[in-house]
Amino acid sequence: MTEPTPPTSSASRARSAAAALTVAALAATGIAFPVAATAAVSTDAPVVINEVYGGGGNSGAAFNRDFVELYNPGSATVDLAGWSVQYAPSSGSGWQATPLSGSIAAGGSLLVGQAFGTNTSLPGYTADIDGSIAMSGSNGTVALVDSATLLPTADVASQDSVVDLVGYGSASIFAGAGAAPGTTNATSVSRDADHTHTADNAADFTAGAPTPVGSTSDEPGDPSPTPTPTLPADPVAISEIQGTADASPLVGQTVTTTGIVTAHYPSGGLNGYVLQTPGTGGDIDLATHDASDAIFVYSSATVGDVALGETVEVTGQVSEYYGLTQLSVPAGGATIVADAEPVAPVELQWPAGDAERESLESMLLAPQGTYTVSNTYGTNQYGEVGLAFGDEPLRQPTDVAAPGSTEAAAVVADNAARGVVLDDGASTNFTSSANSSLTPPYVSLTEPVVVGGTATFDEPVVLSFGFDLWRFMPTAPVADDGTGEDGVTFSNPRTSAPEAVGGDVSVASFNVLNYFTTLGEDIAGCEAYEDRDGDGNNVRTGCDVRGAWDAADLERQQDKIVAAINALDASVVGLMEIENSARLGETADEATATLVDALNDAAGSDIWAYVPSSDDLPEASEQDVITNAIIYRPAEVVTEGASLALGDQSVSDQAFGNAREPIGQVFAPTDGGEEFLFVVNHFKSKGSAGPWPGDADAGDGQGSSNESRVRQATALAEWVEEARGDTESVILAGDFNSYGQEDPMQVLYGAGYVDAETALDIDTSSYSFSGLSGSLDHILMNEHALARATGGDIWNINSGESVALEYSRYNNHGTLFYADDVYRSSDHDPVLVGLTAEAATDVTEVDVLTINDFHGRLEGDSYGVAGAAVIAGAVDAFEAENPNTLLVSAGDNIGASTFTSFIQDDLPSIDALVAAGLDLGAVGNHEFDKGFEFLTDVATPRYGAGDAAEGARYSLGANVYARGTEDPVLEEYDIEDIDGVRIAFIGTVTPDTAVMVSPDGIADIEFGDQLEAANRVAAEITAGDLADVIVLLTHDGAATDSCEALTSEDTDYAELVAGASDDIDAIASGHTHQEYACMLPTPGGGERPVIQALEYGKALGLLEISVDTETKELVSIDGSVVPLTDGETPLYPADPEVAEIVADAVEVAEVEGSVEVGSITGDILRGGTPPGDDRGVESAMGNTLADMYLWATSNEDYTGTSADIGMINPGGLRADLLYGEDGTVTYRDIANVQPFANTIVTVEVTGAQLEQILEEQWQPEGASRPKLHMGISEGFSYEYDPDAAPGSHIVSMTLAGAPVGEDDTVVIATNSFLAAGGDNFTTFTEGADITDTGQVDLAASVAYFATFTPVDPAPLGRAVVADETTPTPSPSPSDGSDADEEWVEWNIGSGTVEQGGTLTVELSGLTPGQTVSATLYSDPIVVDAIPAANAQGEITFIVGIPADFDTGAHTLVLESEGYESVEIPVTVVAAGSLAATGAEVPWGLALIAAFLVVIGGTIAVTRRRTTTA
Secondary structure: OOOOOOOOOEOOOOHHHHHHHHHHHHHHHOOOOOOOEEEOOOOOOOOEEEEEEOOOOOOOOOOOEEEEEEEOOOOOOEEOOOOEEEEEOOOOOOOEEEEOOOEEOOOOEEEEEEEEOOOOOOOEOOOOEEOOOOOOOOOEEEEEEOOOOOOOOOOHHHOOOEEEEEEEOOOOEEEOOOOEOOOOOOOEEEOOOOOOOOOOHHHHOEEEOOOOOOOOOOOOOOOEOOOOOOOOOOOOOHHHHHOOOOOOOOOOOEEEEEEEEEEEEOOOOOOEEEEEOOOOEOOOOOOOOOOOOEEEEEOOOOHHHOOOOOEEEEEEEEEEEOOEEEEEOOOOOEEEEOOOOOOEOEEEEOOOOHHHHHOOOOOEEEEEOOEEEEEOHHHHHHOOEEEEEOOOOOEOHHHHOOOOOHHHHHHHHHHHHHEEEEOOOOOOOOOOHHHOOOOOOOOOOOOOOOOOOEEEEOOOEEEEEEOOEEEEEOOOOOOOOOOOOOOEEEOOOOOOOOOOOOOOEEEEEEEEEEEOOOOHHHOOOOEEEEOOOOOEEEEEEOOOOOOEOOHHHHHHHHHHHHHHHHHHOOOEEEEEEEEOHHHHOOOOOHHHHHHHHHHHHHHOOOOOEEOOOOOOOOOHHHOOOEEEEEEEOOOOEEEEEEEEEOOOOOOOOOOOOOOEEEEEEEEEEOOOOOOEEEEEEEOOOOOOOOOOOOOOOOOOOOOOOHHHHHHHHHHHHHHHHHHOOOOOEEEEEEEOOOOOOOHHHHHHHHOOOEEHHHHOOOOOOOEEEOOEEEOOEEEEEOHHHHHHEEEEEEOOOOOOOOHHHOHHHOOOOOOOOOOOOOOOOOOOOOEEEEEOOOOOOOEEEEEEEEEOOOOOOOOOOOOOOOOHHHHHHHHHHHHHHOOOEEEEEOOOOOOOOOHHHHOOOOHHHHHHHHHHOEEEEEOOHHHHOOOHHHHHHHHHHHHOOOOHHHHHHHOEOOOEEEOOOOOEOOOOEEEEEEOOEEEEEEEEEOHHHHHOOOHHHHOOEEEOOHHHHHHHHHHHHHHOOOOOEEEEEEEOOOOOOOHHHHHHOOOHHHHHHHHOOOOOOEEEEOOOOOEEEEEEEOOOOOEEEEEEEOOOOOEEEEEEEEEEOOOOOEEEEEEEEEEOEEOOEEOOOOOHHHHHHHHHHHHHHHHHOOOEEEEEOOOEOOOOOOOOOOOOOOOHHHHHHHHHHHHHOOOOOOOOOOOOEEEEOHHHOOOOEOOOOOOEEEHHHHHHHOOOOOEEEEEEEEHHHHHHHHHOOEOOOOOOOOEOOOEEOOOEEEEEOOOOOOOOOEEEEEEOOEEOOOOOEEEEEEEHHHHOOHHHOHHHHHOEEEEEEEEEHHHHHHHHHHHHOOEOOOOOOOEEEOOOOOOOOOOEOOOOOOOOOOOOEEEOOOOEEEOOOEEEEEEEOOOOOOOOEEEEEOOOEEEOOOOOOOOOOOEEEEEEOOOOOOOEEEEEEEEOOOOOOEEEEEEEEOOOOOOOOOOOOOHHHHHHHHHHHHHHHHHOOOOOOOEOO
16 A cells, blocks of 8 residues: 655655664564654744645645745844754654755744645745645644754654744644644644744644745735746756665756656556656666666646556656655646657566665566565555565564564564565555445455465566555556456465374464454444444444454354364364453353354364363452353363462452463363363453553563563463472463563563474464564473473464454455455464373483584685584584583594695694594594504594593494404494483494505505494394494485485495394484485384484584483484584684684694695686686686596506596686796695695596586576686597587587597596586586595695696696687788788787886787787796687786886787787886876876777787798
8 A cells, every 4th residue: 555645745765764763663563653742842942933834736725835934033143054844744753854044034034935736826925945845734743953854753852953843733743732723725823923932832823824924025925926946958867866865866856857657557546657767677787776767756637648658758846755756747747759668677586775775766676586475464454465575474573582682683674674565556545434345455265365475476566665665566556356366476375274283182272353242232332343334243342342243243253263273173272362251241151152062063063162260260340351261172181170260360459450360271181191281371462551660662572561461471380380289281372462582471481381382393473463473372381291292383374364354354345255264263373282191201312413524624614614613612502402412423524624634634623523522433434544554543542632542432433344354443333321321323434435545554454344334233232231322323425415315326325224223223424425314214114313414514413312211212313404504604603712723723734834845837827817707718727627636536546447537617726826936836825726625526427418517617597607617637628619509519529539429438537516516517416436536636736746846837728619710820821912911909008007017918809719928028028827818819918017127118029829929019117107196187087098098009909910931
């Protein structure tokens, strides 16, 4: 819904602040109700507001524009510079300001002219100050302020800046005891002839004919010609009108502009249309698009003259209407002109920032991404739907975080960032009697709009702003008929029943929305809300009765409630808001009995009963007219003892003096089992303040009566503790009128109760208010009840549905929306929890955290690696929650490490993991990288602080044997006793370790079958009754994260998982760097968790183990994976002790990194200029490291399958190797090039797959870079067409000079990142025999340099552009006929460079792959490492000029094989000669001059080609 837009508005808006305040207010408190505010202005004000007129230009008006008249009652002139006249509507929100200037003489007047109305032919007046505020002709507030700062919406009385203030009519802000009288279009309010000022608007002002007096007026009301604004000389672009700030820079000016009509509102009250600049929209970049190309035109006079799609020229006044920039166009101000280039909708996701939204204001959009319905309440009244960008509705801050906390503020900010309203393109109030025959858009029974559903836009919308909220406006008013045909498709999240909650019995909470069997029509004094035919449908006021008006209304209400409760299918249901029949003088429980009868009638048998009211309740006169009740199914539960109630706290000075008394009943399962106490509650509401200090709304989001609810929670907890007697399980249910993190709930949490929504991972909320979802309804359980809980659900059938579906809105609209189903049976959603019949077993809970493939990642990074200190912080957090926590490893703690750890033999990684709390672990293949002796003599003792025996449990390996024997050479298992629970951990490692490490290092050992070893050791442990739980730590894993694929893989690991005996209760894996948490079958028909936790400490695995404390039997074991970071942001604090270990290691690595490992003969650079800038071109660095990959997997020491091709992605290259003074390369140099410590992996692919991998260099649409050019090894090359269609770039491939066919097979050596499908190279994952070679790229590079030093930069040209029309350059014909053919164009800017500066040389017109050399004379400077020409035939390089280079004229000589050299003049000047100073040409002119020089440089090209004999 959008209000009609008046023709003018404020000069500024400060939108972001206003919007943020509004959203924050909504988020924190729901609805803000206007309260009259008195402004304490002084009777000594130096200037007063003398007269206010807001009806100008309207029907029956005296003048053509509004005005505010000021008067100086003093004896001295008053300077008004910096002052302003401000106006707010009667609500007191949305102040607008007109700046003042000049002065007002003693005894003089000053007239501030405000907005013109539509009838500009009425008499005018001469204004001293021209403003453009559209003031109300009946009610509003005008303030005289001694600054230009807009007044706040609240607490205006305390503002020292207010000089005088006048509220008139129904204004909520005024001075003194009351507001001035209301006005009409023909009247103003003014002081008497003596300008009496008592600072009381009601006493000082009277209504009468307007008499504007200004500084030049002869007589009051002297008419003058209507001011004619000066028109700009030329039409103004819409983007110039909009400007780049919140408000238009042209407010108040009359402008002419042209646009295409993209939205048209001739009906519905908006009276206008939207124009957008022709040819705009479509694909835009919000980073550079800073001004909107569209504007709203308010013009009831011309809206009927234009149509959608027409190109229109308009002339009108620019204004800001409550934050929306608009043009007010009078009759005759719009002209249809020739059609222009069409407008395209902008396709983008919802921009989070106001500045970006501002740049799209009024533009045509095709919204992308997910929009979730968040608010349907206003749909019934205004035809608008609140949306939230993302996959969940906006949240109540105090349901998520503590009131007033930074976390709650973050929720408020998130709500503001994600919220947007879907409007209907009209201002119609569908609940008014005048519009009762209409149907509100978007409400439908066939396509229901429900909170939690999603909205998909079938047609473009316009982004608008109104009522302090951003809005999606349809391009025309939506005329709906309830069918859902409205340009938007809403998904339907409804379910016909709640989710299964398990258990033997279940309990529920259900608010029945004032279910009264005593009818309003039967009670004297009752007044009804009426439908559109004048028939009452529910009680409005005048009596104690609530709910249905007559029998037909009760039937409709009851049918819905009965359908919902029967479908809820709970054993026990607590009811709130049901008639307290005794309080109305009727038979106690009459309403409850009536509802139970209706439930049984609908069910076809007597399956329901009710608990009679307790004798503990106070006298009926002390009770509320609504009460709580309990109904139950005798076939499932039976009552134990009498019903209970907290009945001694109900008088006015006691806790429940303003709320319903809690009632309770002890139940037991009918078929036997442990009893439980069920208590139903309904605390004081948030809408009004109770009697206690602290009941006033504190503004922290908890609403009114928070203290009352805290007292009620305290009294409830104390009473239940006494009332439960010997009953151990206690359940509190009901409407606590408190969101999940608010103070009353904290009282109950502190008393030992937990909320089922949190404890049982229920992912929805029970209530929706002001578009924010949260839970007021809760089921709380004490420890014993929680142990019996089997599941829970909040059945979203009510709060998210449109109120139009409610029985109380029957026949309110032109379409009948009532249906006798469960939806909108109430305004609160029912909560359901399942329970076991028997009391829960007393269990000991142990959390086992697992880590795998840490690989010495001591430091965190921006790719999700948490770092050792954060891992330690996570362990600390888990131990704080459960002291029974272990941290264990599934291998590869060390090896394949990043430089900091690698250069120190991984010893800092061992120290950091032990300090982080590592208790034990299995070996991985990389534990053997440095040989078995290093593992046993260095690494293992290090774990044990020098004691090898103590460290042995960190190197478990049940399948590692002395060669030729079955004698284990490592500890096979370790048993940890945790709070009386014995957990055995068996370690095994992949047998492939034998081909992943140097044979010399493992000459005396061998690796056996994991399955045999695991089952053998598990049987030994079980036979000896050595443990209560057995966990297998295996350094082996699945190739993917799919649980289904894991069971179907034909691998040793799949056999291990499927064949491990039932003695093994869980399996924690590693090696494959995957993330999965699966429940998989065991050979004996059971199931167990099988987990792996990614890699590098990005996540931890979690095994949650529950063991019967008495019998030590395993009760349950569940597996999951816990992330440690959210992208770059750690989710746990760093542990200081471990952080210090890491810092020390980094310091040592800086020193060790300076050690020389080899040398190079020239710079080895990445692609682009500067190097690394362009990942889409061939680079010497990429090819060099691809050569290294190939060598590492094919040299004589490598024992695996030899590779044929090396490949590396450009994103894996993070630095260049520069020759410097002598070509030295250090450890750190190599580590900087490849900082990720990926392992080298071999993959067998077919020729067709190889071609597809090369095609994947051209990235999919939406990727951050269009192309990623792979480095490839020597001996392999391919031709490609850069302009071909996707999937068709590769023309041919050759390996060792022979073509590669589709069916050929080759082995590629690449890094583990690419092998896993990284950078969208997904075809790697489809290859065969994917094998981790055990070599880390850093170590392999070091070995490569040690072997081949000095290393030459690998040549370019392995990837060749296929071009049949342009031959490769070759010597020209002997006759010299092509002697003048060009071969290069150059650009060196002005050609002047300072000593010590740099000269950028740009070459073009080359053949892709062509190489060029360059030398600067006179003192020769040879330019090294010039890249080959890219696919566009371009090269850019930089020439460094020494500081002592001779000044004067020099020559840059370019050479290329087969061509004549090119000589380019260069001038070197003294250092500082080109520096900009205050005397230089202005910067903008200098840029233009430089541009002209560059043009000259581009033309001056050499075009000579060598002629050879």
